[in-house]
Amino acid sequence: MTKTILITGGGSGIGCATAFEAARRGWAVAILDRDGESAERAAAEARRVGARKVWSTASDVTDEQELADAFAEARSSLGPVDGVIASAGIEINAPLARMPLDTWRRVLDVNLTGAFLTVRTAAQALQNAGRPGSIVCVSSPSAFVGFAGGSNSAYGASKGGVSALVRAAAIDLAPHGIRVNAVVPGATDTPLLYSGLDGDELEAERARLRDAAARQIPLGRMADPVEIARTSTWLLSDDASYVTGSHLVCDGGLMAKSANDF
Numbered sequence: 001m002t003k004t005i006l007i008t009g010g011g012s013g014i015g016c017a018t019a020f021e022a023a024r025r026g027w028a029v030a031i032l033d034r035d036g037e038s039a040e041r042a043a044a045e046a047r048r049v050g051a052r053k054v055w056s057t058a059s060d061v062t063d064e065q066e067l068a069d070a071f072a073e074a075r076s077s078l079g080p081v082d083g084v085i086a087s088a089g090i091e092i093n094a095p096l097a098r099m100p101l102d103t104w105r106r107v108l109d110v111n112l113t114g115a116f117l118t119v120r121t122a123a124q125a126l127q128n129a130g131r132p133g134s135i136v137c138v139s140s141p142s143a144f145v146g147f148a149g150g151s152n153s154a155y156g157a158s159k160g161g162v163s164a165l166v167r168a169a170a171i172d173l174a175p176h177g178i179r180v181n182a183v184v185p186g187a188t189d190t191p192l193l194y195s196g197l198d199g200d201e202l203e204a205e206r207a208r209l210r211d212a213a214a215r216q217i218p219l220g221r222m223a224d225p226v227e228i229a230r231t232s233t234w235l236l237s238d239d240a241s242y243v244t245g246s247h248l249v250c251d252g253g254l255m256a257k258s259a260n261d262f
């Protein structure tokens, strides 16, 4: 069935790949991103490769009114949405003792409050249209295990909150025929992993992560964003009609193994 979906953080990485995968399925796609230019670049590329109906706008997921306006404009442009993917997110790591409070607050605001506002706005849009629908939030292995040398307290806490939000929202929205799930990507080669790095530092980090993936991830590599996108769009599809409140882990086996194998 042809669907109309809306993606936050669709200007880059996993969100952008998900927009392309949805377009490949013949779905109409609304691409939202704090960086409006990246959203438009993604939309232009999707059109170039044959996307049927694509629309984009700048929208910050921490701003409830901006989100509501973007959902309304998406409906005017593409029609009522059937599904939403909350992919917008940031990762800023620091040892606990050196984690600035404003960094903690920013990470929680974007990743957790942004997901909450996206889920609530999506639910309102689906109910206003009198339609069932599906919402997918992008969580993380960091919601379940420690990473980054113990420096991801803010990021891990934000994603732990996203996972709890998904379970609560699934129960809350089920009577309205709205399914809510999480996709849990493993290490995926996107700009998020290289936040704040460029030039030689970025290449060195890319090499370090590829080596770590080869040694620590059972499938021996990081994910390509499109592999996450296929999982997310399956959750939005009618093939997942009885799936809600669930976490689909797409991590190459990373979490299947303990870091402390005996």
Ligand SMILES: NC(=O)C1=CN([C@@H]2O[C@H](COP(=O)(O)OP(=O)(O)OC[C@H]3O[C@@H](n4cnc5c(N)ncnc54)[C@H](O)[C@@H]3O)[C@@H](O)[C@H]2O)C=CC1
Binding pocket: 008, 009, 010, 011, 012, 013, 014, 015, 032, 033, 034, 035, 038, 059, 060, 061, 062, 086, 087, 088, 089, 090, 091, 110, 114, 138, 139, 140, 141, 184, 185, 186, 187, 188, 189, 190, 191, 192, 193
């Ligand atoms: N790359 C990875 O290894 C993993 C990523 N994730 C999650 O996947 C999601 C997507 O991340 P990636 O594609 O990897 O990173 P990315 O940095 O390529 O994409 C994130 C996008 O979100 C946008 N964004 C950031 N703050 C925003 C805001 N306040 N409002 C609207 N848009 C905003 C950025 O402009 C960017 O386009 C994030 O939630 C991230 O936490 C989860 C597990 C692993």
Ligand SMILES: C[C@H](O)[C@@H]1OC(=O)[C@H](O)[C@@H]1O
Binding pocket: 091, 139, 140, 141, 142, 147, 185, 186, 187, 188, 192, 193
């Ligand atoms: C598994 C990743 O390395 C980990 O998960 C995330 O969400 C972050 O991107 C971390 O790097």
